Amino acid sequence: MTGIDPSSWSCPAPIGRRSTVVMGHGGGGRLSAELVAEVFLPAFANPGLDQLADSAVMPFAGGRLAMSTDSYVVRPLFFPGGNIGDLAVNGTVNDLAMSGARPLYLSAAFVLEEGLDIGTLGLIAGSMGAAAQAAGAQLITGDTKVVDQGRGDGVYITTAGVGLVPDGVEVSPSGARPGDVVIVSGTIGSHGVAILSVREGLEFGTVVETDSAPLNGLVDAMLAVAPAGVHALRDPTRGGLAATVNEIAGASAVGVVLEERSIPVSPEVAAACGFLGLDPLEVANEGRLVAFVAPEVADDVLAVMRDLAVASGAAVVGRVVADHPGVVVARTGIGGTRIVDVPLGEQLPRIC
Numbered sequence: 001m002t003g004i005d006p007s008s009w010s011c012p013a014p015i016g017r018r019s020t021v022v023m024g025h026g027g028g029g030r031l032s033a034e035l036v037a038e039v040f041l042p043a044f045a046n047p048g049l050d051q052l053a054d055s056a057v058m059p060f061a062g063g064r065l066a067m068s069t070d071s072y073v074v075r076p077l078f079f080p081g082g083n084i085g086d087l088a089v090n091g092t093v094n095d096l097a098m099s100g101a102r103p104l105y106l107s108a109a110f111v112l113e114e115g116l117d118i119g120t121l122g123l124i125a126g127s128m129g130a131a132a133q134a135a136g137a138q139l140i141t142g143d144t145k146v147v148d149q150g151r152g153d154g155v156y157i158t159t160a161g162v163g164l165v166p167d168g169v170e171v172s173p174s175g176a177r178p179g180d181v182v183i184v185s186g187t188i189g190s191h192g193v194a195i196l197s198v199r200e201g202l203e204f205g206t207v208v209e210t211d212s213a214p215l216n217g218l219v220d221a222m223l224a225v226a227p228a229g230v231h232a233l234r235d236p237t238r239g240g241l242a243a244t245v246n247e248i249a250g251a252s253a254v255g256v257v258l259e260e261r262s263i264p265v266s267p268e269v270a271a272a273c274g275f276l277g278l279d280p281l282e283v284a285n286e287g288r289l290v291a292f293v294a295p296e297v298a299d300d301v302l303a304v305m306r307d308l309a310v311a312s313g314a315a316v317v318g319r320v321v322a323d324h325p326g327v328v329v330a331r332t333g334i335g336g337t338r339i340v341d342v343p344l345g346e347q348l349p350r351i352c
Contacts, residue, residue, distance in 0.1 A: 029239045029343035052251070053173050054095035054234065057165055066101035068092055069160035075153050075350045077124065080194045081209030084157055085124035087286060087352060089131035089139075090212050091237070092161040097216040098233040098289065100171040100223060101163030103135055108142040108159050113152035124155060135214035137161065168227050175231035176252035180320040181298035183291045185218065185305060186211065186313035188241050189269040192283035195351045197272075204272045213287035213310050222291065225304045229297035235289050237352060239343050242281040242328070244290050245318075246342045250326045252292075258318035258330040258340060281330075282343045284351045292320060 024031040041049065048056040055068035072088040089106065096103045108128065112121065132139050190211040197208055215235065222230055232252065236244035241263070249256045265273075265280045273280045287310065293301050298316065305314040318330075328340040 024344055026238075029243055031344060032238070033342070051172070054098040055101060055161075055163075057099050057101070057172075063167070064165040066096050066099045066163045066165055067160070068095035069158065070095060070352075071156065071158040072352055073153065073156050073350060074195065074352055076195075076198055077120070077154050079198050079210060080207050082212045082286075083124055083127055084155055085127040086131040087210070087212050088157040088159045089128050089135065089137075090214050090286060091352060092159040093131075093135040093137060093214045093216055094235045094287075094289070096161050096163040097214075097219040098171070098235055099163075099165060100169035100219065100230075100233070101165045101216075102220070103137040103161055103163040103216055106132060106137050106139045106159055106161045108139055108157060110142065110144045111152060111156040111158075112144065112146045113154050114146055114149040116154050121155065124157075131214065135216055137163075166223070169223055170228070171223075171230055171233050173232055173234065173248050173251040176248050176254050176256075176292040176320050177231060177294075178254055178320050178322040179295050180231055180254075180292045181295050181316055182245070182256060182258070182318035182320065183293060183298070183302060183305070184236075184241065184264065184315055184317050185215070185289045185291070185311040186287075187264040187266045187269065188236065188285055188288060189265060189273060189280040189283035191286040192240070192278075192351050193269050193272045195284075196276075199350075202272075204268055204275075206268050208266075208268050208272065211285055211287035215287065215289050215310065218289070218305065218308055218311050221304045221308060222293075222301050225300050226293060226297035229294040230291060230301065231294065232292040233289055236285050238284055240280070240282040240284055241290065242279070242340050243342050245328050245340065246326075248290075248292060249320075249328050252320075253325045255321040255324040255326070256318055256328040257321055258328065260330045261333050262315055262317045264313050264315050264317075281340060286352065 025035045048058050055066040057066045070091050074084050077084045093103045193208045194210040232248050234244045305311040329337050330340050
């Protein structure tokens with residue numbers, strides 16, 4: 001542990017109005033939301049962007065088209081259970097799936113650092129192709145740029161995707177309703193801890209692997225059993241479960257009560273977070289979703305989720321209430337209650 005500075009894992013707190021970009025602006029927490037609200041929304045204002053969802057859903061040729069884009073700057077490029085390539089595909093596929101869309105086509109733009117080993121790039125490209133095939137999507141176009149050595153981290157990847165939203169599916173961050181059941185598809189925090197373990201050379205007694213995986217098949221199964229009962233979906237990436245549930249509570253103007261004991265966290269991730277002083281609710285995931293579903297279909301949705309390997313550990317973790325709209329609270333294991341706030345920034349920068 002010698003030479004490791006835990007203070008470098010936290011983003012700086014805001015002091016007044018910032019005039020420059022800081023790492024926390026890319027962390028998916030409060031600073032990210034402020035940047036979007038103050039810079040991008042005024043510049044690009046339109047109904048599609050105003051949805052502020054993982055993907056925008058717009059009418060197209062008599063149906064509905066979902067579109068999403070994301071950039072990946074993860075360091076290191078390879079980590080237990082995955083690499084930047086399959087992460088880039090899975091992330092965009094999942095953003096489309098969170099709108100109920102079936103991913104069809106992807107594009108990929110590469111920024112390569114001079115001196116990158118071609119064999120390494122080949123492994124990354126191969127994993128992207130395999131991930132797209134697993135998700136039932138095709139990588140159909142892209143772009144490549146090269147920057148001077150020392151001005152990049154080997155590879156940066158931007159992926160964009162389009163998909164179709166089936167008729168009758170209405171999934172939105174603003175769709176949660178009082179009485180809804182909150183379901184998480186499995187243990188949380190694995191991706192962030194996996195990245196940290198290899199980046200900092202930490203050992204936790206076992207190898208913690210990323211949970212990165214495509215979730216569109218899972219979403220299809222959930223919608224098949226309850227097409228009108230799945231109200232909101234989100235994949236808790238940057239900012240973790242805490243940021244995601246707060247976003248939905250705010251967009252839907254509802255309160256959320258989480259049961260802390262019911263939130264699935266693997267023993268390895270719990271031990272790592274306890275050792276490092278991290279809150280598992282704020283650690284990133286790349287193969288998990290949070291679902292807000294009607295109470296009358298919650299058991300059916302949970303059962304079909306648990307039938308799939310990607311969500312075999314799915315659990316009910318809370319409920320939606322009419323009280324304290326926009327505020328998320330957690331009932332702790334000792335009977336108390338605490339507010340679960342939006343993280344300021346990502347605890348572990350450069351995790352995706």
